[in-house]
Amino acid sequence: MSALDAIAPPPSPTAEPTGEAGLGPWAAAWRRLRRNPSGIVGAVVVGLFVLVAVLAPLLAPYQPATGEWFGEVTPTAVPGPSADHVLGLDSFGSDLLTQLLYGARSSLVIGVVSTAVGLAVGAVLGILAGGLGGWVDTLVMRIVDILLSIPSLLLAVSVAAVLGRGQWSIMLAISAAQVPIFARLLRASLLAQRGQDYVVALRSLGLRQRRIVVGHMLPNSLGPVLVQATLVLATAVIEVAALSFLGLGAADPAVAEWGRMLVTAQDRLEQAPQLALYPGLAIAVTALGFTLLGEALREALDPRSDR
Known part of the structure; x- marks a missing residue:
């Protein structure tokens, strides 16, 4: 056996009965994902959500919040569906379909950016804790434990209240609540890799700890983190709506947000229940899509899942 064979990470086991022998771990995971019905449904929902958010200016018949x-709109009635307005109007006389489409764009941008920031900061803390160990691990994990002791939504509300209203405040607030989740998960994945044979072989060859962690242990520890990022996107969509509902969203009323639409619909529930029904369904379906896709990814990346 050559030196390269000795330091190579062990291949992930694949299930023989499903015909996955000889496939790499990512190819086998992709094959399992394609066979998962819930994963397909989740991918379709997420794909439609992304398309709607990206193409909102082309799909929306009017400008938002005009x-x-x-x-x-009268004190006792809100116009419903018509030839000019497919879903009707909202309480402020804007096209409801346009508000929903632009609300998807707002939720996508805030959810993706906040998750990316939380993942980046959490990954740095997780690498420091799981890769270096010792007093660095102890210090980082105590900070993470303090953050985890605070409910995520409460932490996000506190950060958004301090920073003030605005989309950037919501992004930072949600990402702050996600940092300890990613940090602890990546640390656990790195600790699981430290005892592997290829890591011991790398150390025996004299490689530096930084190169071992970044070049070899980290790539083999990203699977659970990527799955968690998909699941966190579902939570981010809900938290974006929650913060907007609490009045911490964008200060500009021309920015369409699903949470704000729920707030303005409260006084019109008896007259026009669709004002709350449509944004509520949009939030629920989008969060469900990310959850189904995340669970399917988790099963696909687990080589023991033989169905």
Whole structure:
């Protein structure tokens, strides 16, 4: 056996009965993912959500929050579906379909950016704790434990209240709540890799700890983190709506947000229940799509899942 064979990470086991012998771990995971019905449903929902968010200016029939038809809204009635407005108007005389489409764009941008920031900061803390160990591990994990002791939504609300209203405040607030989750998960994955044969062989060859952690242990520890990032996106969509519902969203009323739509619908529930029904369904379906896709990814990346 050559030196390269000695330091190579052990291949992930694959299930022989499913015909996955000879496939690499990522190819086998992709094959399992394609066979998962819930994963396909989740991928379709997420794909539609992304398409709607990206193509909102092309799909929306009007500009958001124009209030152009405010004169048609009365204290006792809100116009429903019509030829000009497929879903009707909202309480401020704007097209409801346009508000929903632009609300998807707002949720996607905030969810993706906040998750990316939380993943980046959490990954740094996880690498420091799991890769270096010792007093660094103890210090980082005590900070993470303090953050984990605070409910995520409460932490996000506190950060957003301190920073003030705005989309950037919501992004930082949600990412702050996600940092300890990613940090602890990556640390656990790195600790599981430290005792592997290839890591021991790398140390015996005299490689530096930094190169071992970044070049070899980290790539083999990213699977659970990527799965968690997909699941966290579902939580991020809900938290974006929650913070907007609490009045911590964008200060500009022209920015469409699903949470704000729920707030403005409270006084009109008896007259026009669709004002709360449509954004509520959009939040629920989007979060469900990310959850189904994340669970399917978790099963696909687990080589022991033989179905």
